[in-house]
Amino acid sequence: MSGFTEHCERELRLAGLFDAGADYGGMIGTAVMRLAWTHDAEGHSGMSSSIVRAVFHRLLAYEALTPITSRRQDWMLVSRGMWQSRRCPHLFSTNGGRTYYSVNDPKRKRVRAAKPRKAARKPARRPVPGVGPSDPAPVVGKAVRP
Numbered sequence: 342m343s344g345f346t347e348h349c350e351r352e353l354r355l356a357g358l359f360d361a362g363a364d365y366g367g368m369i370g371t372a373v374m375r376l377a378w379t380h381d382a383e384g385h386s387g388m389s390s391s392i393v394r395a396v397f398h399r400l401l402a403y404e405a406l407t408p409i410t411s412r413r414q415d416w417m418l419v420s421r422g423m424w425q426s427r428r429c430p431h432l433f434s435t436n437g438g439r440t441y442y443s444v445n446d447p448k449r450k451r452v453r454a455a456k457p458r459k460a461a462r463k464p465a466r467r468p469v470p471g472v473g474p475s476d477p478a479p480v481v482g483k484a485v486r487p
Contacts, residue, residue: 343381345377345380345381346374346377346378346381349373349374349377350374350377353370353373353374354370356370358370358373359371380393403428403429403430403431404429405428405429408454408455409426409428409429409432409438409441409452409454409455410438410454410455410456410457411437411438411439411454411456411457412438412457413437413438414427415427415428415438416434416437416438419433422435423435424436424437424438426438426441429443431443431444431445432444434454438454439453439454440452440453440454441454
């Protein structure tokens, strides 16, 4: 075990997150350890680790990594005159995405969408090597190297 994974396991145990009486029957501790082992197996430096952590945190929170635009495919009609962002589910619009607001903002301040790039096209869906539903989940306690 590395210092990082030892730290994670120790803190999770102290918090009781592996205990049968914990939320979700101790599954949270196991799930977090799987993430810790995967991250550790990547062999990140301090800098790349903090970048990966920041990007992953935004994705976990269903945040966009690029500016929100008014592209039609980025918005779905959820009720008469109300659109919801497909990229950030907390964003809503009453004009098809030209302006939007966040339900997380108590003031519901409207934001003007960024202009879509002229060459905007659907990104190619290429599989990421070593990542996907067909790959087995790492076993807690054993680092998995591709």
